[in-house]
Amino acid sequence: MAESATYPLHPRSTIRRKHDRGAYDYLTVHSILRDAPILHISFLPSDISDDPFPTTLPMIGAVASFSNPNADPASEILDIYVHAHSASRLMKLPSSSPHATDVADDEDGSPAVPVCVCATLIDGFVLALTPFNHSCNYRSAIVHGYASVVTDEPEKNFALHRITDSVVPQRWDNTRVPPSKAEITSTSVLKIKIESASAKIHVGGPGDDRKDLKDENVTENVWTGVLPVYQVIGDAIPGENNKVQKVPEYIGTWRSQSNLEAEKYAREAALVEEKKKKR
């Protein structure tokens, strides 16, 4: 496997505190974007002097490369795709925002707006002797990039296929496709070209101060450890019009594996020994 490439350092994405938790490599960033169930997308207000608040919206998305569908996430450039109704605020943004620009080297010259994409997974609550040493095990990726509406139809289809399969693998091919003209028209896809990115991962058990560890009145009364946290996909509930008796294999197998892996990651994260933790 090729060595992982890294995103260039930029002041906006350079991790200054606890930088030993930080990472800039493609594989870490792309994996967190892939594994987090929600992508939080933020954008600027139209007129800061009138209304100074940024806005953040939760979206479903996928990381992929249309020009290189089998791209290695460790060494090759990927874009972020999210979908929404064509009349949604997010999809109107590139054509309406005064912050739109054509700096993104977009093949078709569509306007692009600067956005931040944040993906987060909580893996555990780390309980120490004192609240001030409490912590979380987590994975987060923060990406800055230019977002434009995808106008090329093959690219739009590619993105919708990938977004659907990012929720349940193989789902697209197991539904009624291809989409009708009306379906394609009513849904838009936003493509975010990554300009800079950073990730933070925290794993490990509680780290306490020597002073607290030596105090028997404290250690004998305060339980310390980790509560692993993970997302579970529960038993499938058939819809009222469902005619397929058995939950298909591709759903069942993926669900079991996904649940096992999520629990395993959270438990193993809790058991990683952290160096230089005690003060």
Place this chain on the structure above:
Amino acid sequence: MAESATYPLHPRSTIRRKHDRGAYDYLTVHSILRDAPILHISFLPSDISDDPFPTTLPMIGAVASFSNPNADPASEILDIYVHAHSASRLMKLPSSSPHATDVADDEDGSPAVPVCVCATLIDGFVLALTPFNHSCNYRSAIVHGYASVVTDEPEKNFALHRITDSVVPQRWDNTRVPPSKAEITSTSVLKIKIESASAKIHVGGPGDDRKDLKDENVTENVWTGVLPVYQVIGDAIPGENNKVQKVPEYIGTWRSQSNLEAEKYAREAALVEEKKKKR
């Protein structure tokens, strides 16, 4: 119980699409902020002409009122509190951002910056006959407000207590407290006064187009239904220096109840019948 108050409508927070999913009442907004494990906080760049990207950071926080600790979340004003290292980027923001203002009627006149707070919970993947009718069951709250660093020590202690207990109820009182001077100094608390807010909740099973529902070749081959999704807190893993044999009751009871409730919500959300779904 008092009737729920509602946040004022503002263009930035008015839900334009699928507005039947939208809510502006205090109870819905405050409950989602309370239940989501992460608060995503977004802020503006210092100089948009130089670097036009907003930034979003994942934080742990609580909703509470210092002046009214037993406030009814359905009818009374609550603030959002998040904590971080005093040297962190977020905590330096109010004193360093050119967007800081004193418009927030902050008692002590601290500078405040405009932020967006987004809280999201995924409750299920809704699988329909065609990808274009796929959906998610979810709860999200989007809040705009002014963030300032808490300088009043009693308020800071109150906030830290509430933030700790928002992760594991009763944890603060079951640890080594009060904090030392050094601990209090190294941690800062940001208070966000809510200016406007909206929430979106989606529940229900798949809704399909009549045309697809009449096509036996489709209905006999595509499984439709909901995969409930929920967060689980796993078996407690004791830390290497833990001296308390048994996981305390307040952790065990809360964990079981929290897991039961999360699964129950996701399953019940899947079974809610949605009106006017079929086209």
